[in-house]
Amino acid sequence: MPTARSTPPDQPPVHFQHEGILSPGQIAAARLSRGGPVLGYFQPVEIKAPLGVSVALAEGAQFGPLQPAPVRVGLLIGPVYRLRVTNIPRHPGEEVYPTIEVIDRLYTPMGQEARFAIPIQLHQEDLELALEGKLVTRVIYVEDPQRALPVAAEAINGENWFEVGPGRDPLAVADQLGRPVAIVRLGGRVPLDPEHPEPEFMGPPAPYERLPARMRVLQPPPRKPAAAKEAGR
Amino acid sequence: MNALSPRFRSAPARNGPLPIGWLGVAGSVLGLGMMLVVLCSCQSGPCVLGGSGAGAGSVAGSPGALPSDSGSLGGEAGLSASGPGFWAGGAGGWAGAPRRLVAVSAPAASPGLPPEAFWQPSGWPAPGGGVWAVVPDPQTGQPVPAPAPLGAYGPWQPPGFSPPWPDDEYLRDGGDQGLPAGVSPDWQVQGLETEDTIAHYDTPDGQRRVEPSNRVYLYSPRFGSVRQVSNLVANEGREGWANVYLPTKLTQHQFQQPPRSHKQHLALGRYHTPQTPVQYLGRWSRDVISSALGPQSFQDRFLPFEDFQIIRLGQMENSEREALARWVQAAVVWAKDDTLAVLLNEKQAAAVVQDESLVQLYVVHEPPANPKLRLVKVASTAYAEPGDVVDFTLRFDNVGNQPIQNVTILDNLSGRLEYVPDSAQCSVQARFTAEPNEAGSELLRWELAEPLQPGQGGIIRFRCRVR
Numbered sequence: 001m002p003t004a005r006s007t008p009p010d011q012p013p014v015h016f017q018h019e020g021i022l023s024p025g026q027i028a029a030a031r032l033s034r035g036g037p038v039l040g041y042f043q044p045v046e047i048k049a050p051l052g053v054s055v056a057l058a059e060g061a062q063f064g065p066l067q068p069a070p071v072r073v074g075l076l077i078g079p080v081y082r083l084r085v086t087n088i089p090r091h092p093g094e095e096v097y098p099t100i101e102v103i104d105r106l107y108t109p110m111g112q113e114a115r116f117a118i119p120i121q122l123h124q125e126d127l128e129l130a131l132e133g134k135l136v137t138r139v140i141y142v143e144d145p146q147r148a149l150p151v152a153a154e155a156i157n158g159e160n161w162f163e164v165g166p167g168r169d170p171l172a173v174a175d176q177l178g179r180p181v182a183i184v185r186l187g188g189r190v191p192l193d194p195e196h197p198e199p200e201f202m203g204p205p206a207p208y209e210r211l212p213a214r215m216r217v218l219q220p221p222p223r224k225p226a227a228a229k230e231a232g233r
Numbered sequence: 234m235n236a237l238s239p240r241f242r243s244a245p246a247r248n249g250p251l252p253i254g255w256l257g258v259a260g261s262v263l264g265l266g267m268m269l270v271v272l273c274s275c276q277s278g279p280c281v282l283g284g285s286g287a288g289a290g291s292v293a294g295s296p297g298a299l300p301s302d303s304g305s306l307g308g309e310a311g312l313s314a315s316g317p318g319f320w321a322g323g324a325g326g327w328a329g330a331p332r333r334l335v336a337v338s339a340p341a342a343s344p345g346l347p348p349e350a351f352w353q354p355s356g357w358p359a360p361g362g363g364v365w366a367v368v369p370d371p372q373t374g375q376p377v378p379a380p381a382p383l384g385a386y387g388p389w390q391p392p393g394f395s396p397p398w399p400d401d402e403y404l405r406d407g408g409d410q411g412l413p414a415g416v417s418p419d420w421q422v423q424g425l426e427t428e429d430t431i432a433h434y435d436t437p438d439g440q441r442r443v444e445p446s447n448r449v450y451l452y453s454p455r456f457g458s459v460r461q462v463s464n465l466v467a468n469e470g471r472e473g474w475a476n477v478y479l480p481t482k483l484t485q486h487q488f489q490q491p492p493r494s495h496k497q498h499l500a501l502g503r504y505h506t507p508q509t510p511v512q513y514l515g516r517w518s519r520d521v522i523s524s525a526l527g528p529q530s531f532q533d534r535f536l537p538f539e540d541f542q543i544i545r546l547g548q549m550e551n552s553e554r555e556a557l558a559r560w561v562q563a564a565v566v567w568a569k570d571d572t573l574a575v576l577l578n579e580k581q582a583a584a585v586v587q588d589e590s591l592v593q594l595y596v597v598h599e600p601p602a603n604p605k606l607r608l609v610k611v612a613s614t615a616y617a618e619p620g621d622v623v624d625f626t627l628r629f630d631n632v633g634n635q636p637i638q639n640v641t642i643l644d645n646l647s648g649r650l651e652y653v654p655d656s657a658q659c660s661v662q663a664r665f666t667a668e669p670n671e672a673g674s675e676l677l678r679w680e681l682a683e684p685l686q687p688g689q690g691g692i693i694r695f696r697c698r699v700r
Contacts, residue, residue, distance in 0.1 A: 106402060106454060107398065107399055107402065108402075108452065109452055109615070109616065112452065112616050115616070115618070116452070116454060116616070116618070118456065119456055121458070126460070129462055134462050134463070134464065135462070135463050135464070136460065136461070136462050137460070137461045137462075137463070138458050138459070138460045138461075139458060139459045140456055140457070140458045141456065141457055141458065141459070142401050142402060142454050142455070142456060143401070143454075143455045143456065143457050144401050145400075145401060145403070145404055145405070145455075145647065145649055146427075148455060148648055148649050148700075149648070149673075150648035150649070150672060150673025150674055150700065151673075151700060152619070152620075152651065152698070152700045159456060159457065159458060160455075160456075160457040160458075161457055161458040161459065161460055162457070162458075162459050162460070163459075163460050163461070163462075164459055164460070164461050165461075166461070166462075166463050166464075168461070170459040170460065170461040171459075173459045174457075174458070174459045177457060177459070178401060178457060179399070179401055181456075
């Protein structure tokens with residue numbers, strides 16, 4: 001019986017026949033060519049950033065309104081989405097323009113799509129490296145539960161990540177650790193005029209879905225024991 | 234993995250000769266050969282006792298499964314129809330689809346579906362005048378009847394894959410995967426992998442048996458990332474946007490996107506009667522009714538997700554099967570071969586029906602001694618994010634006809650589940666221990682202090698936090 005990992009040899013279920021340094025959009029385009037229910041699907045994505053950071057997505061030839069992070073949107077698999085990140089802590093007046101390329105989707109049970117979104121974490125260190133002129137490539141993957149580290153999510157600040165050196169391919173490493181679903185690239189060129197960026201910088205326009213902000217149900221305060229309550233009376 | 238099983242009683246006492254009382258019970262069951270008299274009134278048609286009551290003819294009109302479909306028993310996908318977005322039809326993938334035919338209503342009953350969902354192939358007459366949805370078999374390429382409409386029972390999944398899919402987005406707990414678990418004479422449990430949940434017990438005739446629970450699935454994907462920092466100058470030529478336009482032609486994909494994007498959102502058909510009721514009926518026995526357990530031994534009363542007869546009383550209710558299947562992927566864990574079989578003069582009842590007689594007198598031989606433990610596991614939710622707390626409930630019942638002793642229940646937690654300290658409860662007297670396991674979590678163990686009589690059972694609760 002075929003399993004989730006067994007596909008014809010000519011189409012292995014991995015991405016590392018490509019390189020992570022390919023131009024933005026090429027890896028997602030290859031994923032579309034492999035078929036499956038990925039065409040036209042808006043994959044929920046949650047863009048997280050340090051407190052105070054505002055994010056805007058490209059809407060046509062301009063950026064949309066700035067929204068405080070985290071921002072939840074539905075992105076298509078294939079296009080490259082350009083972001084505008086401002087209000088970076090300790091860097092007033094500076095901006096970073098990362099790109100997000102969704103290369104695979106989640107198969108969330110019906111009704112839970114918006115709850116389980118792909119987290120796009122814009123770390124403070126990554127933003128500062130981009131401001132210094134470095135190119136930061138971050139490949140987000142779904143962990144294999146059989147090989148997941150037995151650590152709580154709070155202990156790793158909500159995300160477990162690894163660093164690879166310049167000589168290695170981050171996409172290949174992510175493929176070994178799980179299933180890559182998105183690529184974030186920070187650094188690189190900036191628009192000549194942020195208010196009116198040139199079309200070459202923005203790239204082809206791509207639609208996205210605006211999703212409502214995440215609501216977290218808070219736990220009720222602990223109830224006092226009945227004995228203490230009686231004693232208080 | 235080998236796990237030492239420390240006992241709170243000395244091992245020689247458990248390995249020694251059986252008590253006289255046990256031998257007496259076994260002898261009374263085996264030796265007496267108690268004869269039962271059953272009055273059966275059959276006016277027309279075959280009468281089947283102890284069977285599933287459905288055959289191949291049940292595929293038309295109402296969903297049915299062949300009695301020989303043993304692949305749906307005790308497997309991880311046996312009750313997959315009502316799960317969170319899974320196919321109906323049971324385990325085994327589409328390669329065995331001819332054994333898992335599911336009736337399909339006429340297209341008019343499901344408006345709004347694409348016409349190709351009801352394409353009628355030549356040479357495949359639909360039973361009962363219905364219409365089949367047809368997909369090609371991934372191995373042979375031949376059309377195979379399948380549950381229809383396509384994708385009506387949940388999110389898309391490729392043909393030939395067993396739910397839940399994809400497996401990297403689900404947490405599993407329960408069952409006995411990999412090497413089958415076993416218990417050595419020195420009480421070492423072997424073959425207990427991570428995520429396994431089993432119970433082992435001793436029978437009156439000195440055998441030591443292992444019974445796995447069903448598997449529970451939680452949708453809880455966790456993400457990681459791989460970062461690479463490189464000098465921008467070195468990648469300047471490759472990262473230029475101009476490369477995107479010329480070789481890759483991104484705009485081609487964008488113009489192809491809108492027309493067919495709605496096919497995957499068809500979901501109404503999920504509420505079609507997805508499962509065959511005979512999968513439950515065939516496994517009822519007269520001894521599964523346990524004594525009612527008083528909730529006073531728990532800190533709380535029964536929780537909302539435990540509101541099933543099989544959890545409260547150990548009694549399977551047909552009306553609860555769909556709701557139960559939402560929390561349990563395979564509630565039936567004992568093999569069909571072990572189901573109590575009723576023989577009528579050493580023949581099946583269907584072979585002795587006569588039209589001229591309204592009442593028949595049958596002599597039934599009681600089946601031989603069959604000690605059996607049933608272990609059912611449910612979870613409080615089917616979706617969990619890192620940090621969420623999930624309640625698990627284990628219901629164990631002695632569904633055999635002999636008392637069993639030295640009952641020990643083991644749950645080897647996954648590395649993504651963290652046991653909440655002091656959250657374990659048991660409705661009967663038991664010794665509980667939690668020790669670290671190789672996955673970085675804990676191995677939970679309950680050792681029941683008293684033997685379980687036929688019909689007796691209990692409930693175990695514990696709580697885990699998703700990492």
